[in-house]
Amino acid sequence: xxxxxxxxxxxxxxxxxxxxxxxxxxxxxxxxxxxxxxxxxxxxxxxxxxxxxxxxxxxxxxxxxxxxxxxxxxxxxxxxxxxxxxxxxxxxxxxxxxxxxxxxxxxxxxxxxxxxxxxxxxxxxxxxxxxxxxxxxxxxxxxxxxxxxxxxxxxxxxxxxxxxxxxxxxxxxxxxxxxxxxxxxxxxxxxxxxxxxxxxxxxxxxxxxxxxxxxxxxxxxxxxxxxxxxxxxxxxxxxxxxxxxxxxxxxxxxxxxxxxxxxxxxxxxxxxxxxxxxxxxxxxxxxxxxxxx
Amino acid sequence: xxxxxxxxxxxxxxxxxxxxxxxxxxxxxxxxxxxxxxxxxxxxxxxxxxxxxxxxxxxxxxxxxxxxxxxxxxxxxxxxxxxxxxxxxxxxxxxxxxxxxxxxxxxxxxxxxxxxxxxxxxxxxxxxxxxxxxxxxxxxxxxxxxxxxxxxxxxxxxxxxxxxxxxxxxxxxxxxxxxxxxxxxxxxxxxxxxxxxxxxxxxxxxxxxxxxxxxxxxxxxxxxxxxxxxxxxxxxxxxxxxxxxxxxxxxxxxxxxxxxxxxxxxxxxxxxxxxxxxxxxxxxxxxxxxxxx
Numbered sequence: 001x002x003x004x005x006x007x008x009x010x011x012x013x014x015x016x017x018x019x020x021x022x023x024x025x026x027x028x029x030x031x032x033x034x035x036x037x038x039x040x041x042x043x044x045x046x047x048x049x050x051x052x053x054x055x056x057x058x059x060x061x062x063x064x065x066x067x068x069x070x071x072x073x074x075x076x077x078x079x080x081x082x083x084x085x086x087x088x089x090x091x092x093x094x095x096x097x098x099x100x101x102x103x104x105x106x107x108x109x110x111x112x113x114x115x116x117x118x119x120x121x122x123x124x125x126x127x128x129x130x131x132x133x134x135x136x137x138x139x140x141x142x143x144x145x146x147x148x149x150x151x152x153x154x155x156x157x158x159x160x161x162x163x164x165x166x167x168x169x170x171x172x173x174x175x176x177x178x179x180x181x182x183x184x185x186x187x188x189x190x191x192x193x194x195x196x197x198x199x200x201x202x203x204x205x206x207x208x209x210x211x212x213x214x215x216x217x218x219x220x221x222x223x224x225x226x227x228x229x230x231x232x233x234x235x236x237x238x239x240x241x242x243x244x245x246x247x248x249x250x251x252x253x254x255x256x257x258x259x260x261x262x263x264x265x266x267x268x269x270x271x272x273x274x275x276x277x278x279x280x281x282x283x284x285x286x287x288x289x290x291x292x293x
Numbered sequence: 294x295x296x297x298x299x300x301x302x303x304x305x306x307x308x309x310x311x312x313x314x315x316x317x318x319x320x321x322x323x324x325x326x327x328x329x330x331x332x333x334x335x336x337x338x339x340x341x342x343x344x345x346x347x348x349x350x351x352x353x354x355x356x357x358x359x360x361x362x363x364x365x366x367x368x369x370x371x372x373x374x375x376x377x378x379x380x381x382x383x384x385x386x387x388x389x390x391x392x393x394x395x396x397x398x399x400x401x402x403x404x405x406x407x408x409x410x411x412x413x414x415x416x417x418x419x420x421x422x423x424x425x426x427x428x429x430x431x432x433x434x435x436x437x438x439x440x441x442x443x444x445x446x447x448x449x450x451x452x453x454x455x456x457x458x459x460x461x462x463x464x465x466x467x468x469x470x471x472x473x474x475x476x477x478x479x480x481x482x483x484x485x486x487x488x489x490x491x492x493x494x495x496x497x498x499x500x501x502x503x504x505x506x507x508x509x510x511x512x513x514x515x516x517x518x519x520x521x522x523x524x525x526x527x528x529x530x531x532x533x534x535x536x537x538x539x540x541x542x543x544x545x546x547x548x549x550x551x552x553x554x555x556x557x558x559x560x561x562x563x564x565x566x567x568x569x570x571x572x573x574x575x576x577x578x579x580x581x582x583x584x585x586x
Contacts, residue, residue, distance in 0.1 A: 192512070196520075230519065257557065270536075279528035288510075
């Protein structure tokens with residue numbers, strides 16, 4: 001006899017890369033679950049329905065959320081609060097609302113706080129999975145397999161409710177970690193948002209000074225390609241992320257600035273031993289972070 | 294009837310990742326060519342010989358270079374000058390000496406100038422190919438396939454000599470571009486060395502501030518992994534590269550510093566439009582550089 005599903009009806013608002021992959025993953029791992037999809041545009045819903053991802057598809061978020069045991073906000077974070085206002089009256093008492101946004105404190109302060117005031121249950125989720133690609137076209141069912149999923153419960157939902165959400169993500173192959181939202185934001189500022197900024201900085205600065213674009217094109221190899229890969233991600237999405245995790249990002253970018261100044265200083269004073277130690281520390285950090293997974 | 298080989302006997306000094314891959318590539322593309330290998334350590338030579346990469350293997354560089362039509366310096370750049378002094382007396386009048394170093398002006402100013410004074414021919418080569426891995430174990434015969442190879446002829450070898458070297462690299466699958474060494478160094482400072490520094494900066498700064506290593510490990514995903522990949526490269530090799538391309542690197546790192554300050558300022562003054570434009574510019578630059586290949 002199989003375990004009962006943590007959620008029988010799941011509403012996914014925004015079937016882009018994450019939302020679309022989530023629908024695919026739910027179909028694969030929980031074929032009995034009903035999926036209700038909301039998208040702003042009718043064409044997206046038609047596309048998703050054509051892929052067999054929706055039992056119900058509608059352009060009214062309240063209608064999509066109605067009767068769902070779990071509602072997943074999967075639009076850009078900036079749209080969450082407005083969606084929350086639209087769906088709140090339609091939610092059943094036991095419904096859990098979660099999201100897949102990259103920033104958690106901002107979401108708790110805005111959307112989470114609003115839903116909490118309305119007597120609804122909100123727990124944040126951040127699946128550490130994604131791609132520089134966007135949209136339903138880039139979605140795939142294994143996106144969450146082996147991914148770390150951070151759960152944030154700043155509004156103190158009961159443990160049994162957190163456990164249900166945890167079980168849901170685990171059925172999709174994720175590994176869940178509960179964190180306070182501010183701590184999550186400081187951690188992802190370092191491990192995800194700062195890498196994005198430095199990748200972008202690399203591409204932004206590369207063309208400056210006395211150098212020809214044609215030569216950059218000819219000499220670009222895998223080093224440039226990999227180091228800058230993530231900055232192919234949507235500038236709009238990343239503007240939002242930097243915006244919404246502003247404090248934690250500025251803190252780590254100021255650290256970066258000082259560390260880069262120190263490296264330049266070592267080159268200027270020609271301290272080869274310290275330069276080596278700096279590069280060795282960077283490599284050791286990377287091995288510890290990646291190797292400890 | 295096949296073309297005559299540009300070089301019948303090729304000496305490779307230092308069979309590491311690049312030198313070892315070069316030996317493999319020569320074996321595959323020019324099976325008639327004789328390969329003479331030099332390594333500092335006997336065990337490396339035994340390993341290379343066991344892999345069928347050497348017709349002659351010796352721990353005396355002059356002996357390895359003797360009778361070669363082409364000598365390739367494939368050790369770290371810091372060892373070039375010393376090797377050049379040892380091999381110069383053993384070189385035949387028509388022998389071409391080249392290298393595979395990542396920095397070219399420093400090599401011309403030191404090793405190239407010395408060989409030129411001795412009446413020997415030196416043309417620099419920089420294959421834009423490599424890996425964060427090192428050593429003969431990481432070598433593979435296709436390393437140069439489709440790679441850009443920069444040739445630097447600061448000491449004005451005759452065109453026919455440059456053409457022979459070009460033909461050699463093309464037979465291994467490379468695409469050759471002739472550049473003045475200073476221009477090469479400024480270009481690779483932007484497209485290869487600065488990406489390395491920023492990848493290292495990302496890993497160096499990530500662990501700073503109020504954050505737990507365990508959380509960084511749990512949340513690190515492909516973004517961090519890819520952005521920092523190149524900084525797994527040998528700190529010793531990269532200390533040398535930064536050292537030897539010092540002027541061009543400091544110039545572009547100062548640009549990076551200003552560009553990063555500007556990004557932080559945009560976050561501080563909350564100019565979302567300019568922040569978006571900054572990220573858009575980074576993405577556009579990357580697409581132009583990668584897309585133009």
